[in-house]
Amino acid sequence: MKNPIKSVLAPILVTAMLLSCGDQKKKRGADARTVTRESTKAAHNDQYDPGTGWQLAWADEFNGETLDTNHWNRQVEKAGRFNDEWQRYTSSTENAYVEDGNLVIKAKHESDTHGMDQYTSARLNTAGKFTFKYGKIAARIKLPESEGLWPAFWMLGANIDENGGDTPWPQCGEIDILELYGSKDDAVVEGNAHYANASNAHTMMGAVPYKLDQGKFADAFHIFELEWDAESLHWFVDGNQYASMDLTAEELSEFHEDFFILLNVAVGGSFAGRPNDSSIFPQYMYVDWVRVYESIE
Numbered sequence: 001m002k003n004p005i006k007s008v009l010a011p012i013l014v015t016a017m018l019l020s021c022g023d024q025k026k027k028r029g030a031d032a033r034t035v036t037r038e039s040t041k042a043a044h045n046d047q048y049d050p051g052t053g054w055q056l057a058w059a060d061e062f063n064g065e066t067l068d069t070n071h072w073n074r075q076v077e078k079a080g081r082f083n084d085e086w087q088r089y090t091s092s093t094e095n096a097y098v099e100d101g102n103l104v105i106k107a108k109h110e111s112d113t114h115g116m117d118q119y120t121s122a123r124l125n126t127a128g129k130f131t132f133k134y135g136k137i138a139a140r141i142k143l144p145e146s147e148g149l150w151p152a153f154w155m156l157g158a159n160i161d162e163n164g165g166d167t168p169w170p171q172c173g174e175i176d177i178l179e180l181y182g183s184k185d186d187a188v189v190e191g192n193a194h195y196a197n198a199s200n201a202h203t204m205m206g207a208v209p210y211k212l213d214q215g216k217f218a219d220a221f222h223i224f225e226l227e228w229d230a231e232s233l234h235w236f237v238d239g240n241q242y243a244s245m246d247l248t249a250e251e252l253s254e255f256h257e258d259f260f261i262l263l264n265v266a267v268g269g270s271f272a273g274r275p276n277d278s279s280i281f282p283q284y285m286y287v288d289w290v291r292v293y294e295s296i297e
Contacts, residue, residue, distance in 0.1 A: 046288065050293050054136055056292075057292050060072075060103075061289045067093075073125050073129065074090075075123040085267060085269040086114075086117070086119050087119040088121075089121060089122060090120050095107075096124060104285070107144065107283045107284075109279075114276060121264065121266065121267060122264065123264035125156075125260055125263075126261045127160075127163035129260075130261070131259060132292055135292055136293040136295075138290075138293075139177075141222065141285065142217075142285070142286040144265060146275065150267070150268075151266075152263070153263055154176045154178070156169075156173070156259060170203075171196040171254065174194040175226065176191060177191065177226045177235065178237075181271070181272050183272060183274075185211070193205040195251070210237045210242040210243075228255075231248055261290065261292075263285070
């Protein structure tokens with residue numbers, strides 16, 4: 001014979017346990033945010049040196065109270081617009097804002113379920129406001145972490161039709177200064193470049209990874225650089241070159257035109273894996289500064 005008291009208490013206990021697990025997950029996210037914000041406040045011990053032969057041409061140090069709209073566009077896109085990604089990109093100051101001298105891109109889980117359009121994030125670009133051809137671009141960034149996260153610092157050809165130009169992707173060209181795939185390894189970033197070959201088909205350099213000797217990219221700020229001239233591209237993390245690409249082939253004409261800058265945090269997608277119950281939200285990408293230098297040699 002069933003014990004009536006146990007029959008009544010059992011579902012109550014299960015519900016309490018589930019609520020407790022959910023609260024603990026939210027608390028872990030809140031605790032991580034508190035620790036991270038304190039660490040970013042004290043992280044502006046910038047001693048970056050671009051090296052000889054470079055002079056500053058453009059920069060955003062994110063020292064104001066709000067995002068500088070003379071520099072950046074907030075790109076608004078519905079979920080699934082790119083690569084079957086689950087987030088929608090918003091213009092909300094909840095998803096991109098300036099705080100403690102950093103640009104913050106915040107990826108949020110907006111419901112209790114995983115799937116398309118259950119997340120919000122931000123995709124910022126300088127299209128129509130700042131473009132350049134050749135030089136050195138660098139940024140000091142503290143990356144997010146978690147299953148299914150896909151943060152990036154990258155560039156697109158200024159003539160892309162997505163932002164008012166007349167050229168489709170990949171004919172416009174794309175340079176990925178950094179991409180991190182949380183479903184792979186939070187200690188690894190990748191550099192890559194995309195273009196159209198002589199047959200007008202999508203081709204890429206092929207992703208080249210850079211792995212930290214210890215820790216992960218969410219633990220601290222790191223400096224990501226790209227050097228670009230008429231002959232080649234070179235990728236660096238904290239001053240260490242890890243990838244290069246020759247640009248002298250005739251089919252690489254995309255890389256001899258102006259490009260603009262993008263910063264974003266995608267959630268899910270065809271290449272990034274999917275968030276799940278182990279993923280912690282919200283997640284934050286902190287950008288201390290972005291700088292572009294021109295050669296004076």
